[in-house]
Amino acid sequence: MRAVVYDKPFSITVKEVEKPKILHPDDIVVKVTTSCICGSDLHMYEGRTAAEAGIIFGHENMGIVDEVGSGVTLLKKGDRVVMPFNVGCGRCLNCEEGNSAFCTLVNPGSAGGYVAMGPFAGGQAEYLRVPFADFNALLLPPGTDHEEDFVLLADIFPTGWHGVQLSGFRPGESIAVFGAGPVGLLAAYSAVLRGASEVYVVDRVPERLAKAKEMRCTPIDFGASDPVEQILELRGGSVARYLV
Incomplete structure (x- = not known):
């Protein structure tokens, strides 16, 4: 699949990369229909935020569920979903208390998880793996109406x-x-x-x-x-x- 890959400050490339796979029963894979550009992307692009070469940009994403892990109960293939920029498990104490930005499970060694940083590839790509999908993917009405409105629910x-x-x-x-x-x-x-x-x-x-x-x-x-x-x-x- 094609994806926007970070090379170094002021250098990104659209490259062919491996399509994401289901790695955990709670995962889904989404075919991306819309992905925004955030100021945080520009921070990484301009070298103001540390970023490793090879990461895929994009953390304001929506699309159609393409694959579903065996542990996912709220979503099915074909559903339209939008994903938040931060990732949580929905199960740890911090998540249960509403502090999902400080999830203790999704990013070992660091409280909280962030799409396009750490272990999570971004969504300026044709496909995106979403961990703990029942918690991190918001189900939207079917169809293609209001695409530009619904994508705002990813972040801003x-x-x-x-x-x-x-x-x-x-x-x-x-x-x-x-x-x-x-x-x-x-x-x-x-x-x-x-x-x-x-x-x-x-x-x-x-x-x-x-x-x-x-x-x-x-x-x-x-x-x-x-x-x-x-x-x-x-x-x-x-x-x-x-x-x-």
């Missing part, structure tokens, strides 16, 4: 949602999001969906601020003046309840 939408969750935000309150990249915009949209009374989005890129306005948020251009002062003025001196 839940990351934005989780950021709002960590802030302590409650419905009816106001919130300010600093930075209107993809995650920031989806954090703002998450706040809208969760019933925020006002959402302020701070950035200086006109296209990002325009997108925030489309999402019923109030854009704040920090290149014009101090963003906090702008928000205070709009609110008549009352500070936003939460900042993200």
Whole structure:
């Protein structure tokens, strides 16, 4: 199969590599239909994050189940699934307590597992092996509708949602999001969906601020003046309840 392989900083190659196989009863193999490019890929590409030559890039993936291990109970061949960027077993104490990023089983010698790092190949490839698939693959509606929307569930939408969750935000309150990249915009949209009374989005890129306005948020251009002062003025001196 073809895959995007890391050679060294500023050098990647599309190569023919071996198709992944079922290595454990809890594995599935997915035929990849969509794989995003993340800022973390760029960190590795530009040498800011340690990466070993030969790894396959890609940790925001979705596709169709092609093979199913004998221990998988929730998925079957032909299912459409999306996978998160981090990997957990779903069984250890950390996973059971909701701290799956610190899974003690998936990556021996290091707490937590990450697709395209450690023992796990990435999904900028034609096929991807997913360990502990019942825990790490989210079943989607069949068909091809909303492909570009569902792939956001691999990383940036839940990351934005989780950021709002960590802030302590409650419905009816106001919130300010600093930075209107993809995650920031989806954090703002998450706040809208969760019933925020006002959402302020701070950035200086006109296209990002325009997108925030489309999402019923109030854009704040920090290149014009101090963003906090702008928000205070709009609110008549009352500070936003939460900042993200």
